[in-house]
Amino acid sequence: MPNLRISEAAELLGVSDDTLRRWAEQGRLPVSVAEHGRQVVDGADLAALAQQLADAPEDSRQQSARNRLRGIVTKVTKDTVMAQVEMQAGPYRVVSLMSREAADELGLEPGVVAVASVKSTHVVVELPERR
DSSP: OOEEEHHHHHHHHTSOHHHHHHHHHTTSSOOEEOTTSOEEEEHHHHHHHHHHHHHSOOSSOOOSOOEEEEEEEEEEEEOSSEEEEEEEETTEEEEEEEEHHHHHHHTOOTTOEEEEEEOOSOOOOOOOOOO
């Protein structure tokens, strides 16, 4: 399993380096020291923590969509029928097209915290280029 630097692990979880270090100090995430003297996190341990965070209940709703991205609405563009809603969820930009009526009913506007739920039978998974 690959070892990830603290900064890489924090970025993948969408938290700060300091938060990840605090979690390590609290025993929530095991870290080790690599040959170069930097703290690293085992990829399997990080995946387990990510799963715990994903399984933590956000609210009492039940639904079939498993891909949920909590973020902040950054832009809403409306015409007479449709709305384009842009969100920033950690380092990820999410864009949704919905009816204007739905956007109005939800009160979506810049600054609103929302959850984007994605349900798809076709999701491409790729490996990033190694740095």
